[in-house]
Amino acid sequence: MGGVPMKHHTKSKVGRRRSHLSLNPCQISACKNCSYPIRPHKFCANCGNYKGKIVMARKLKIKKS
Incomplete structure (x- = not known):
């Protein structure tokens, strides 16, 4: 048998897991x-x-001349 997901992951569950993956813009001075x-x-x-x-x-x- 092939790989089958055990349970369906809802959009909110996936979103909560991904909430820590965001990147902050680098500070420019x-x-x-x-x-x-x-x-x-x-x-x-x-x-x-x-x-x-x-x-x-x-x-x-x-400059070479």
Whole structure:
């Protein structure tokens, strides 16, 4: 015999089980140095600052001529 569900699960029962599966939107704040949107507790990918200090130097692109 194939797999058969033992009992019918109502929509409310399924919904109550799934109520804890929702995701919260991530919080976005602005960099204090350049106003670039960043996630909290992360350094700015645009200017490399974190809490007013430079933690990551920007890479400069060198053009070959």
